[in-house]
Amino acid sequence: MPKIFAVIGLGTFGSAVALELARRGYEVFACDRDPDKIEELGSELANAVELDATDEKSLRDAGLDEVDTALVSFGDSIADSLLVIMLLKGLGVKEVVVKVADERHARLVKRIGADRVIFPERDMAIRLVENLLSPDIFDFIELSEEYSLVEIAARKKMLGRKLADLHLRKRFGVNVIAIRSKVPVVNKKGVPDIEEKINIAPGAEDEIREGDTLVILGRDQDIERVKKL
Amino acid sequence: MNEGPQERFKELLEKAEFYILNQKYSEAVKILKQAIATDDESPHAHYLYALALEGSNEQEKAKQHFRRVLELDPEHAEAKTHLDRLIGE
Numbered sequence: 001m002p003k004i005f006a007v008i009g010l011g012t013f014g015s016a017v018a019l020e021l022a023r024r025g026y027e028v029f030a031c032d033r034d035p036d037k038i039e040e041l042g043s044e045l046a047n048a049v050e051l052d053a054t055d056e057k058s059l060r061d062a063g064l065d066e067v068d069t070a071l072v073s074f075g076d077s078i079a080d081s082l083l084v085i086m087l088l089k090g091l092g093v094k095e096v097v098v099k100v101a102d103e104r105h106a107r108l109v110k111r112i113g114a115d116r117v118i119f120p121e122r123d124m125a126i127r128l129v130e131n132l133l134s135p136d137i138f139d140f141i142e143l144s145e146e147y148s149l150v151e152i153a154a155r156k157k158m159l160g161r162k163l164a165d166l167h168l169r170k171r172f173g174v175n176v177i178a179i180r181s182k183v184p185v186v187n188k189k190g191v192p193d194i195e196e197k198i199n200i201a202p203g204a205e206d207e208i209r210e211g212d213t214l215v216i217l218g219r220d221q222d223i224e225r226v227k228k229l
Numbered sequence: 230m231n232e233g234p235q236e237r238f239k240e241l242l243e244k245a246e247f248y249i250l251n252q253k254y255s256e257a258v259k260i261l262k263q264a265i266a267t268d269d270e271s272p273h274a275h276y277l278y279a280l281a282l283e284g285s286n287e288q289e290k291a292k293q294h295f296r297r298v299l300e301l302d303p304e305h306a307e308a309k310t311h312l313d314r315l316i317g318e
Binding site for chain 2: 154182186187193
């Protein structure tokens, strides 16, 4: 059975998550206490419900007890988000994901029973700084204190060489887990264009070409050495 | 432009398209610099230049030239798509 989702709190982040889930064909309960937000999203979401999520009966009446995963995305009130997490867990929601605003909020929701805590502003800030400081780092995800996943433009020295010949694992201890390539095409109008293709788990014989972006997994200090190539 | 420079300009664009379609983006960049020095008002030349820059992972410069395409031809669909994608990245 496909998973059923709920998004509680339809601010910018919550509504974007709800719309994307719906776009991908999932059933989503989208809830907010603000009737304007429900009206705004009602045409795009089949189950947009105006409700006060701090009221257990309202949650149950809206069918939230059938939900597998719920995102709690309140910007303003920590107290409300804590109460809603407890109610959702009480209703039997298997996974409760909570968007938090700061470290204190994160600590509290973890204690209360959130299954997953997300910190979009902080994560995005770290990624942005990384990108501003190194323009050829296109994306960055910190996996732990030591390990990261980065997208890095192929270095000039790598072009025209096979992955195996670069010995990135042996020399730097990093793994290339995907290559994003800019492949030339001629579009329907007969105009040259570029399409992006992604090669997941590239093979040793795959060649690095101009415009390629390598998705590298490794220790931060080792990734730094690759960047200097 | 008289006949000579026009022919030369056309030749440069054809050459640049050849390099782009063979994924030799930095070669195309070199050719297109010359083309734009000859005619800075051609949306197609700026489009190809932006495309070659994007292919060479020079995103900032690519954005400038996609913007220039849209100044010259506000309805240029490909330039719009690329610029939106680059700004969103």
